[in-house]
């Protein structure tokens with residue numbers, strides 16, 4: 001009897017395509033007197049539904065990386081790709097939320113502020129923009145304040161409105177530059193939880209800049225640790241399953257990152 005032998009079938013597991021990919025990105029600023037290198041050959045990949053954190057000391061180039069991804073600053077070396085295409089200019093597929101409380105236009109209501117990018121980009125007709133604004137204002141718990149003006153809202157509420165405005169555009173990636181840094185500690189914790197709830201609901205992709213190790217572990221599922229100026233990648237870590245703040249897994253990761261960020265300083269100390 002002839003027995004036919006087949007090679008065992010090996011199922012190839014396809015690797016997902018990165019949504020955002022930086023390859024050796026060096027960012028510089030030219031001023032009249034100086035050439036400032038903000039980041040040096042930074043590479044990383046962000047996948048869909050990542051909560052990707054850029055963590056590093058002041059001046060290491062975190063905001064510059066966001067500006068590079070947003071398309072405001074062009075790398076002098078390396079590339080920034082979104083959906084496989086080189087980023088050449090700002091676009092509505094990348095929405096930013098900043099630290100400042102005055103991101104909203106004070107002469108427009110919260111609803112009008114949220115509608116503004118949808119209308120200005122001609123992405124949505126008026127009716128749809130209004131519906132989407134209402135839905136996202138609701139998601140961030142501001143329905144009662146939809147027709148209020150920004151000065152009538154607390155700092156945390158204004159940040160929620162800025163998040164609703166960015167999310168309503170349904171960008172490919174949400175770029176958040178220390179969005180909660182100017183809030184008091186309690187509001188900041190609340191906002192971190194709310195952002196995670198929103199993520200549970202919508203599963204958006206977010207690139208989040210912070211210099212707080214705790215915030216990085218709470219908010220992120222992946223953390224890119226950057227070296228001091230000019231920023232280079234020190235490590236990439238997985239987070240997201242660290243359990244309770246103050247629990248052993250959380251403090252272990254926090255201490256590890258702390259050592260990573262302060263190692264040189266500690267070694268050099270007398």
Ligand SMILES: Nc1ncnc2c1ncn2[C@@H]1O[C@H](COP(=O)(O)OP(=O)(O)OP(=O)(O)O)[C@@H](O)[C@H]1O
Pocket residue numbers: 029030031036037038056057058059060061062063064065211229
């Ligand atoms: N427009 C600019 N012109 C010249 N230099 C700049 C400009 N913006 C940033 N820099 C310089 O680039 C470097 C990185 O700055 P960047 O703001 O990206 O750092 P950061 O990590 O976000 O800092 P922080 O946490 O303090 O906000 C710094 O040395 C800064 O002085």
